[in-house]
Amino acid sequence: MTLLYPLQSLAAHPPRLSPGYRSTVKRSPQKPLIPIRQTLSELTGPVYGHETVRENDHDLTIQHKGEPLGERIIVHGHVRDEDGRGVPNALVELWQANACGRYVHVVDQHPAPLDPNFTGAGRAQTDASGYYRFVTIKPGAYPWGNHHNAWRPAHIHFSVFGHAFISRLVTQMYFPGDPLFPFDPIFNSVTDEKARARMISSFDLENTQPEWALCYRFNIVLRGRNATPMENKQ
Amino acid sequence: MSEQRPDGITPSQTVGPYFKYGLTPNGEYAWNDAFTNNLITPDVSGERIRVEGTVFDGDGVPVPDCMLEIWQADAQGRFSDPQDARALPNSSFKGFGRVGTDANGRYSFDTIKPGQVPDPDGKPQAPHILLAVYARGMLLHLYTRIYFDDETANTEDPVLALVPADRRATLIAKRKAGAANPAYVLDIHLQGDNETVFFDV
Numbered sequence: 001m002t003l004l005y006p007l008q009s010l011a012a013h014p015p016r017l018s019p020g021y022r023s024t025v026k027r028s029p030q031k032p033l034i035p036i037r038q039t040l041s042e043l044t045g046p047v048y049g050h051e052t053v054r055e056n057d058h059d060l061t062i063q064h065k066g067e068p069l070g071e072r073i074i075v076h077g078h079v080r081d082e083d084g085r086g087v088p089n090a091l092v093e094l095w096q097a098n099a100c101g102r103y104v105h106v107v108d109q110h111p112a113p114l115d116p117n118f119t120g121a122g123r124a125q126t127d128a129s130g131y132y133r134f135v136t137i138k139p140g141a142y143p144w145g146n147h148h149n150a151w152r153p154a155h156i157h158f159s160v161f162g163h164a165f166i167s168r169l170v171t172q173m174y175f176p177g178d179p180l181f182p183f184d185p186i187f188n189s190v191t192d193e194k195a196r197a198r199m200i201s202s203f204d205l206e207n208t209q210p211e212w213a214l215c216y217r218f219n220i221v222l223r224g225r226n227a228t229p230m231e232n233k234q
Numbered sequence: 235m236s237e238q239r240p241d242g243i244t245p246s247q248t249v250g251p252y253f254k255y256g257l258t259p260n261g262e263y264a265w266n267d268a269f270t271n272n273l274i275t276p277d278v279s280g281e282r283i284r285v286e287g288t289v290f291d292g293d294g295v296p297v298p299d300c301m302l303e304i305w306q307a308d309a310q311g312r313f314s315d316p317q318d319a320r321a322l323p324n325s326s327f328k329g330f331g332r333v334g335t336d337a338n339g340r341y342s343f344d345t346i347k348p349g350q351v352p353d354p355d356g357k358p359q360a361p362h363i364l365l366a367v368y369a370r371g372m373l374l375h376l377y378t379r380i381y382f383d384d385e386t387a388n389t390e391d392p393v394l395a396l397v398p399a400d401r402r403a404t405l406i407a408k409r410k411a412g413a414a415n416p417a418y419v420l421d422i423h424l425q426g427d428n429e430t431v432f433f434d435v
């Protein structure tokens with residue numbers, strides 16, 4: 001299978017210098033990026049096995065002695081390429097704050113409790129159709145120091161590997177209808193409204209499990225396009 | 235199953251300040267590492283090397299919350315990926331590594347010197363390692379390459395040839411004198427006079 005990675009697709013990403021998010025000011029290059037051809041180095045990528053994703057790595061609610069506090073949720077969806085084809089065996093990693101908006105990271109010292117039964121890290125591998133599924137806790141919003149009264153909308157960090165080193169994606173999944181959206185410079189660093197909407201999960205009543213967990217669907221689209229589209233075949 | 239064609243790719247967002255426990259826990263959190271900065275497998279052939287350096291921001295301040303990922307060929311110039319049709323099927327060398335910078339912005343990888351990989355015209359490229367840089371304050375990761383200062387093939391490399399001569403050094407790791415094992419140093423400057431060359435790819 002040969003895929004193409006058009007540069008135009010990258011227009012969906014936020015500009016690296018987005019001054020509303022202050023930390024970008026000293027951490028974005030000022031000299032122009034140099035265009036190069038995509039060689040075998042760029043067009044290949046790592047492959048994983050069962051040693052990378054263990055049986056229960058997708059369930060963040062069973063990693064400790066007791067159950068974590070908060071609202072149990074299912075987060076699932078498909079990883080697809082730009083033509084809508086599922087990306088099989090894609091590695092999906094996630095990390096997030098607990099229900100109170102607190103991360104276990106030592107640098108996060110904001111006054112909300114840690115949960116001894118919740119670390120907040122998980123891993124899954126997509127099946128043959130590109131489908132993945134996690135069980136976790138709905139994360140809380142949390143404050144940060146970017147500007148006065150700055151709060152991040154509730155989000156889950158995602159890291160995804162596609163077919164190539166240049167289809168690598170790190171993003172954040174948001175929840176529908178969050179009142180903090182208009183005020184968050186990270187969310188709004190994506191300037192195109194349609195592209196922003198692709199970071200927001202949708203509530204999935206059909207796959208909500210009665211008396212157990214609400215479900216959210218988050219479909220992820222990676223760079224990569226079929227080099228030989230069906231309509232061009234004789 | 236026929237799927238509706240997506241209206242675009244999912245936009246990138248920053249890894250933020252708190253990725254470490256999820257992506258590079260390194261024994262400090264109740265989570266295991268999927269990848270580490272040691273790519274060496276017992277049976278892999280090739281010269282064992284270390285690549286190390288410091289990541290700096292536009293003020294020259296070390297970046298302690300940065301994640302680096304590398305992707306490289308084995309010593310024969312082959313990738314551990316079935317998309318590389320030439321790959322050796324039983325090679326245990328994965329070619330992928332990940333590390334979080336320490337409190338002083340420092341990183342290191344233990345790996346093997348990659349072999350030469352052809353460009354799209356079949357012309358050999360000088361040995362190189364792909365490097366992706368992620369950090370708090372970076373909304374989208376950056377791609378660069380690590381070359382080696384003791385490789386004569388650098389003068390013929392088609393990618394280095396696209397880089398203005400006065401900026402090429404930002405891509406070329408320098409062999410450390412007097413180290414017991416071969417080690418190379420390459421600092422990454424996200425911004426500034428000595429800014430690393432990043433690629434639009």
Ligand SMILES: [Fe+2]
Nearest residue numbers: 155157250252
């Ligand atoms: Fe976060």
